[in-house]
Amino acid sequence: MVNAKISGVGGYIPEKVYDNAYMESIVDTNDEWITRRTGIKERHISADNEYTTDMATIAGKRAIENAGLTAEDIDLILLATVTPDYFTPACSCIVQHNLGAINAAAFDYNAACSGFVTGLTIAKQFIQTGTYKNVLVICADVLSKATDYKDRATCVLFGDAAGAAVVSASEERGIISTDIGADGSSGLAITSLAYRDDEEETEKRVSRKKDTIWMAGQAVMKFAVKAMADASQRVIDEAGLTWDDIELVIPHQANYRIVDSAIKRMGISKDKVFLNLEKYGNTSASCIPVALTQAVEQGKIKKGDKIVLVGFGGGLTWGAAVLEW
Ligand code: UT7
Numbered sequence: 556m557v558n559a560k561i562s563g564v565g566g567y568i569p570e571k572v573y574d575n576a577y578m579e580s581i582v583d584t585n586d587e588w589i590t591r592r593t594g595i596k597e598r599h600i601s602a603d604n605e606y607t608t609d610m611a612t613i614a615g616k617r618a619i620e621n622a623g624l625t626a627e628d629i630d631l632i633l634l635a636t637v638t639p640d641y642f643t644p645a646c647s648c649i650v651q652h653n654l655g656a657i658n659a660a661a662f663d664y665n666a667a668c669s670g671f672v673t674g675l676t677i678a679k680q681f682i683q684t685g686t687y688k689n690v691l692v693i694c695a696d697v698l699s700k701a702t703d704y705k706d707r708a709t710c711v712l713f714g715d716a717a718g719a720a721v722v723s724a725s726e727e728r729g730i731i732s733t734d735i736g737a738d739g740s741s742g743l744a745i746t747s748l749a750y751r752d753d754e755e756e757t758e759k760r761v762s763r764k765k766d767t768i769w770m771a772g773q774a775v776m777k778f779a780v781k782a783m784a785d786a787s788q789r790v791i792d793e794a795g796l797t798w799d800d801i802e803l804v805i806p807h808q809a810n811y812r813i814v815d816s817a818i819k820r821m822g823i824s825k826d827k828v829f830l831n832l833e834k835y836g837n838t839s840a841s842c843i844p845v846a847l848t849q850a851v852e853q854g855k856i857k858k859g860d861k862i863v864l865v866g867f868g869g870g871l872t873w874g875a876a877v878l879e880w
Contacts, residue, residue: 556683557682557683557685557724557725557726558682558683558724558725558726558727558728558729558730559675559678559679559682559683559690559722559723559724559725559729559730560722560723560724560725560727560728560729560730560878560879561675561720561721561722561723561729561730561847561878561880562622562623562624562689562721562722562723562725563618563619563620563621563622563623563624563720563721564617564618564621564718564719564720564721564844564847564848564851565613565614565615565616565617565618565619565620565621565718565719565720565848566614566617566716566717566718566719566841566844566845566848566849567610567613567614567617567716567717567718568599568715568716568835568845569599569600569601569602569605569610569715569716570599571599571600571601571602572597572598572599572600573597573598573600573699573714574596574597575589575590575595575596575597575711578710578711581704581710582704582705582706582707582710582711583707584707584711589711592810592812593711593712593810593811593812593832593836594810594811594812594830594832594833595711595712595810595811595832595833595836595837596833596834597714597833597834597835597836598699598712598713598714598715598835598836598838599714599715599716599834599835599838600699600714600715601697601699601700601715605697606640606697606700607636607638607639607640607646607695607696607697607717608640608646608649608650608653608695610695610697610715610716610717611634611636611646611650611693611695611717611719612649612650612653612654613717614693614695614717614718614719614841614844615632615654615691615693615717615719616654617719617848618691618693618719618720618721619654619691619721621721622689622721622723624689624721624723626654626655626656626657626659627655627656627657627658628658628688628689629654629656629658629659629689629690629691629721630658630659630660630681630686630687630688630689630690631659631660631661631678631681631687631689631690631691632647632650632651632654632656632659632660632661632690632691632693633647633661633662633663633664633674633677633678633691633692633693634646634647634650634661634662634663634664634693634694634695635663635664635665635666635670635671635673635674635692635693635694635695635840636663636665636670636694636695636696636839636840637665637667637696637698637701637747637839637840637869638696638697638698638700638701638839639663642749645661645662645663646663646695647661647662647663647693648661656691659691664677666735666840666868666870666872666874667745667839667840667868667869667870667872668809668837668839668840668842668866668867668868668869668872669735669807669840669866669867669868669870669872669873669874670694670839670840670866670868671692671694671718671720671840671841671842671843671844671864671866671874672733672735672843672864672865672866672874672876673735673872673874674692674693674694674720674840675692675720675722675730675733675864675876676733676735676874676876677690677692678690678692678722678730679722679730679733682722682723682724687724688723688724689721689722689723689724690721690722690723691719691720691721691722692719692720692721692722692844693717693718693719694717694718694719694839694840694841694843694844695716695717695718695840695841696715696716696717696838696839696840696841697715698713698715698768698837698838698839699713699714699715701747701766701767701768702767702768703760703761703762703764703767703769704762705761705762706760706761706762706767706769708770708772709768709769709770709772711836712809712810712836712837713768713836713837713839714835714836714837714838715838716835716838716841716842716845717841717845718840718841718842718843718844718845718846718847718848719844720844720847727879728879729878729879730876730877730878731790731793731794731861731876731877731878731879732790732791732793732794732876732877733790733874733875733876733877734786734789734790734793734873734874734875734876735872735873735874736782736786736872736873736874737870737871737872737873738778738782738870738871738872739870739871741774741778741871742869742870742871743756743771744770744771744774744775744778744871745769745770745771745775745868745869745870745871746759746768746769746770746869747766747767747768747769747869748765748766749766753765756769775867775871776810776812776813778867778871779807779809779813779817779867780813780816780817780820781820782867782871782873783806783807783813783817783865783866783867783873783875784817784820784821786865786873786874786875787804787817787821787863787865787875788821789875790863790875790876790877791863791877793877794861794877796861796877798821800861801823801827801861801862801863801877802827802856802857802860802861802862803827803828803829803850803855803856803860803862803863804818804821804823804827804828804829804862804863804864804865805828805829805843805846805847805850805862805863805864805865806818806828806830806843806864806865806866807837807842807843807865807866807867807868808830808831808832808835808836808837808838808842808843808846809832809837809842809867809868810832810837811830811832811833814828814830814832817865829846829849829850829855830846831845831846831849839868840866840868842866843864843866847864856880857880858880859879859880860879860880861877861878861879861880862877862878862880863875863876863877863878864876864878
C-alpha cells in the first residue's frame with residue numbers, strides 16, 4: 556500500500572503583537588500571573604481587515620512551494636478553522652480560488668485545536684486508497700476576532716496564525732500512525748455559539764457576546780494532560796516504537812503547564828519537546844503546523860527522524876500522530 560508523507564510545510568504569523576504589558580492595560584492581569592500560569596509572553600493579532608482565508612492562503616502557498624509543487628498539483632484542500640470568514644462558502648473553497656488550485660476538491664472541518672492531526676488523518680485515508688496524490692491541509696484561525704477581551708481568564712491565551720502541510724503519496728513511511736478521538740460529553744467546556752439561542756451559555760460571557768470563546772479552564776486542563784499522554788502512547792505503540800525512538804515531540808501550544816504535566820506523564824525529557832507558545836500563545840489548530848514549520852526551518856528535524864505531534868481542544872477532541880520525516 557502507498558504511504559502518506561508530509562512533503563512541504565508553511566506558516567504565517569500576522570505582524571501586530573499584544574504583549575503582556577498590553578494585556579495588563581486592558582484587563583485586571585499582570586505579566587507575572589500570565590507567565591507563571593501559562594508561559595505566554597506575546598500573541599500575534601490579525602489586522603482588522605485580515606481574515607482566516609487571507610492567512611490560510613499565504614500558509615498554503617508556502618507549503619506548496621516548500622513541497623516543490625504547483626497549486627495545480629493539489630487534489631484536495633482540507634481547512635480546519637473555528638473562525639471562518641463565512642458559514643458558506645467554505646474557507647477552503649475561497650483558498651482554492653486564491654491559490655489557483657483548480658484541480659482541488661475542497662472542504663472545511665472543525666476539530667478545534669486538534670485540527671492538524673485530524674487533517675493528516677483524513678489526508679492519509681485519501682492517499683492510501685489511491686484517490687489522491689497531494690492533499691493540502693491548512694489550519695487557520697483569527698481567534699482574536701472571537702476573543703472576549705473583557706474576560707481575563709481567556710483573553711490572555713489566544714493569538715492568530717495559519718499553518719499548512721502538503722501530504723503526498725510516497726514510498727517512504729511518512730505518517731506512520733494516527734489516533735483521533737472525541738469526548739462530546741465534555742463539549743460545553745469550551746464554547747462559542749453560532750445560531751443556537753442559549754441564554755445560559757451567553758450569560759457565562761463577561762461581554763455577553765455569544766460568538767466569543769468561553770472556557771472552563773481547569774476542566775480543559777485536566778482533560779488535556781491525560782488525553783495527550785494517552786493518545787501519544789497509543790500512536791507510539793501502534794507504530795511499534797518506544798519513546799526512545801522519538802527525536803521530537805510537537806504538542807499543541809496551549810499552556811506550558813499542560814505540556815509540562817503531559818510530558819511528565821509520558822516520562823520524556825523537556826529537551827525532546829518543541830515549544831514556541833511564549834511568542835504566539837494558543838492559535839488553535841495552527842499551533843502544531845506553525846511549530847512544525849519552525850522546527851524544520853531551525854534544522855531540529857532531520858530526514859528519518861521520528862516525531863510525535865499531539866493536540867487537544869474544543870469538542871472536546873484530541874489527536875496524535877507519529878511521523879517519520
Ligand atoms: O486550546 C485548548 C483550549 N484551552 C486551554 O488549553 C486552556 C486550559 N486551561 C488553562 O490553561 C488554565 O486553566 C488557565 C490558564 C486558563 C487558568 O489557569 P488556572 O491555574 O486554571 O487558574 P484558575 O482558572 O483556577 O484561576 C486562578 C485564579 C482565579 O482567582 P481566584 O478565584 O483564585 O481569586 C482567577 O480569577 O486566577 C484568576 N485569574 C487571573 N488572574 C490574573 C484568571 N485569569 C487571570 C488573569 N490574570 N489573566
